[in-house]
Amino acid sequence: VISELYHQETMEDTCNYYLELLERIFDLMRQSLYGNSHADTIQNALAYMEAHFSEKISLSDIARRAGMSEKYFCRLFREQTGDTFVGSLTAIRIRAAEKLLAQTNLKTYEVAQQAGFGDYRHFCKTFKRLTGKTPTEVRTG
Numbered sequence: 001v002i003s004e005l006y007h008q009e010t011m012e013d014t015c016n017y018y019l020e021l022l023e024r025i026f027d028l029m030r031q032s033l034y035g036n037s038h039a040d041t042i043q044n045a046l047a048y049m050e051a052h053f054s055e056k057i058s059l060s061d062i063a064r065r066a067g068m069s070e071k072y073f074c075r076l077f078r079e080q081t082g083d084t085f086v087g088s089l090t091a092i093r094i095r096a097a098e099k100l101l102a103q104t105n106l107k108t109y110e111v112a113q114q115a116g117f118g119d120y121r122h123f124c125k126t127f128k129r130l131t132g133k134t135p136t137e138v139r140t141g
Contacts (some may be wrong), residue, residue: 023072030058041066042080045073046088053092054116059085093117094130101139108135 008014024068027038045062060084063073064080077085100106106114112123112135 019069020072023069027068031123038076039080041068041078045077046081049092053089053096054114056118057089057116090126091117091130094127097123097127097135098131098138103134108139111135 004017005014007015039046047065048065049057050060059074060072063070065066065085066073068076074085077083077088081088083091093115097111100111100114104111108124109120112120115123117123117126124135127138131138
């Protein structure tokens with residue numbers, strides 16, 4: 001811990017390091033009191049994301065729900081899932097869009113909205129990047 005403190009370049013970095021240490025301490029206390037592990041916390045966050053993907057979900061909201069700072073939550077999230085928060089949320093939304101395209105007659109822009117994408121062009125680019133197909137190709141199948 002002392003060695004890490006010496007490697008902090010600014011006062012802000014030092015303060016952030018102290019806050020992270022406090023979070024770790026509180027997290028360990030919470031685990032010992034309530035038996036809630038990091039895996040449970042991240043699974044709860046993923047379940048919330050799955051249930052509310054169509055809504056505006058922010059990292060700050062999810063981290064606050066988990067009782068953690070954004071930075072600490074992001075690190076735990078990546079350790080537990082192997083992906084980033086945004087990457088996971090995007091994948092959830094794309095899977096939902098694939099289902100909507102296959103099971104409904106909604107217009108593509110309506111699918112994008114229902115899947116939680118505010119921007120249609122962004123949806124189309126992201127869909128193509130993650131699935132290798134355009135939304136229209138998935139629909140016509």
